[in-house]
Amino acid sequence: MCLLKLKILHLFPDLLDQYFDSGNILCMEKRLRWRGIDCEIASICHGESLPDLSDVDFILLGGGADNEQLSVCRHLLNFKNELKAYIEDNGSMLSICGGYQLLGNYYKLKDETVKGLEILDIYTESGDGRLIGDIILEADFLEDSYVVGFENHGGRTFIGDYKPFGKVLYGNGNSDNCGYDGIVYKNLIGTYLHGPLLPKNPKLTDYILTNALKRRYGDFGELVPLDDIIELQANEYIVNRYLDKKETRFIKRWKRKI
């Protein structure tokens, strides 16, 4: 049987790595290798060209402060058609906070408006004060689990009729108390959740890995389940802290199985 393999591309770890967004890649790599699936990781830094995306299975674009975000955005304007084509072709991508904002039409700051990549028909405006703190979401495509993370952003993002990534149960998300965070478009997830996000949310990681494997191999079967009890307990701790739930539904179901 041929060994399955995914190719992961990390965009600008040198500039957009707030709260160690790179940990998302480590998490993906571990969860692939624990299942005997191979993984190749490449990264490009500021000033370097985007490689051929036709052979890429997943892209991470993290978040960062406005200055770094704007440098990346200016640089990526040279490659926006390639990135758009990758996303339209169902390429998997996770873009976080500043990386999510720059995919839109513009980012309006107090005294300038910065043109975005115009890959998504969304926009961001800086608001009064920053939205900072733990955040909990419910994503309808992730059965029986909550998505937990940490947000810290001055920008408020308006997504029109796109599908949001999740309903906010605690925190802010796209804008002040708007009820939703992020966006899902094809296999792209844009979100305000740092953390890094994936180690805290194993079901979300496996959802992303499954989509990327399906795109490359078609029906590859199913991911072998892993023992996620520690990750799920950490996730549950945050949920209990803010939502006052005794035990998340997913942990209950998991315990019933063992």
Ligand code: GLN
């Ligand atoms: N610079 C953006 C903002 O403050 C993004 C911040 C981030 O990526 N954490 O809105």
